[in-house]
Amino acid sequence: MTMRSFGLIRQCCNALVRVPLAREKSPVSLPISHLSRSLTTAAEALKITYDEKSEVATMHLCRKPVNGLSLEFITQISIALEKLENERSCRGVIISSGCDNVFCAGLDINEMLRPTPERLEIFWKTLQDMWLQLFTTRLMTVAAITGHCIAGGCLISSACDHRVMAPNFKIGLNEVKLGIVAPFWLVDSVKNLIGYRQTEWSLMKGHLFSSEDALRLGLVDKVVPQDQVVLQAEADMAEWLQVPDSARHLSKTLMRRDTVVRFRSGREADLKTFVNYIPKESIQKTLHSYVESLKSKK
Numbered sequence: 001m002t003m004r005s006f007g008l009i010r011q012c013c014n015a016l017v018r019v020p021l022a023r024e025k026s027p028v029s030l031p032i033s034h035l036s037r038s039l040t041t042a043a044e045a046l047k048i049t050y051d052e053k054s055e056v057a058t059m060h061l062c063r064k065p066v067n068g069l070s071l072e073f074i075t076q077i078s079i080a081l082e083k084l085e086n087e088r089s090c091r092g093v094i095i096s097s098g099c100d101n102v103f104c105a106g107l108d109i110n111e112m113l114r115p116t117p118e119r120l121e122i123f124w125k126t127l128q129d130m131w132l133q134l135f136t137t138r139l140m141t142v143a144a145i146t147g148h149c150i151a152g153g154c155l156i157s158s159a160c161d162h163r164v165m166a167p168n169f170k171i172g173l174n175e176v177k178l179g180i181v182a183p184f185w186l187v188d189s190v191k192n193l194i195g196y197r198q199t200e201w202s203l204m205k206g207h208l209f210s211s212e213d214a215l216r217l218g219l220v221d222k223v224v225p226q227d228q229v230v231l232q233a234e235a236d237m238a239e240w241l242q243v244p245d246s247a248r249h250l251s252k253t254l255m256r257r258d259t260v261v262r263f264r265s266g267r268e269a270d271l272k273t274f275v276n277y278i279p280k281e282s283i284q285k286t287l288h289s290y291v292e293s294l295k296s297k298k
């Protein structure tokens, strides 16, 4: 197998000074996070490899301990996606995790705790952009879900084209448990997979589905033992790439158009809601208690 890492991407990801490169906005300077805490450096957090033979890249999320989506991390993912999208030979990307038993625990909650208004706004815009990129990319996208996949984690997996998950983990939208509400575009992308009622019910309860239930409902496409998830994702990717790229991408565009149109017309209002809602004292209290409960479960 001929593997090479994307020098350009690594280079880009290591130097996070100006963001974002994503479509639909001009670069802005980033206030450096003093809140976001991770056991990995920005350089270690995202590893991209490319297999020339299969024409498939792997985006390995390694922001320990739980791949919490901080502004810097989302920006890295966004830049990497853009680079892969522009790499003509690349036809697909597998998104995998380097965190034990966690694919992604969603947004880094620290981003929402006592945030500065400026950073909060950039954070949400960058998340919106990253989601749109992933949801509409010409690349075939497969999520290799080797662990829990919660809220923002489900944002990533549900934006992909195909999902392989390990058994006995949790997946879904639990935002209400944090006293917040998932954005409509994330809800729409989950609804596209599992239908209205299951989405409504799980959203209102903050219910996380087991891998097995997720398979039954269509929130994931396959459940295989944890040590086979990546291999299965690679095999499924190879099968998917037998379909001509442009026809596959046009079909995806056709199917996702309504969601994208709704997103584009609602994204400004969604941003306003987020930046107004998160700093509220009542929300801050609930978020704080939630973080405390995570820490005290040990």
Ligand SMILES: CC/C=C\C/C=C\C/C=C\C=C\CC(=O)SCCNC(=O)CCNC(=O)[C@H](O)C(C)(C)COP(=O)(O)OP(=O)(O)OC[C@H]1O[C@@H](n2cnc3c(N)ncnc32)[C@H](O)[C@@H]1OP(=O)(O)O
Residues within 6 Å of the ligand: 065, 066, 068, 101, 102, 104, 105, 106, 107, 108, 109, 110, 148, 150, 151, 152, 153, 174, 175, 178, 180, 181, 182, 183, 273, 274, 277, 278, 291, 294, 295
């Ligand atoms: C009308 C109003 C409208 C709109 C409002 C606006 C918009 C909505 C806004 C936001 C949408 C948010 C989506 C999200 O993604 S919120 C995040 C949701 N995620 C979670 O709830 C996951 C929480 N984590 C867990 O359940 C577990 O950690 C686990 C199952 C993923 C893993 O369990 P483990 O036992 O393996 O590990 P832990 O010991 O629990 O965790 C290790 C370490 O990591 C910290 N941590 C976990 N998750 C997060 C996180 N999401 N962000 C930051 N930090 C996290 C955890 O506290 C531990 O830290 P310490 O080692 O104790 O310091």
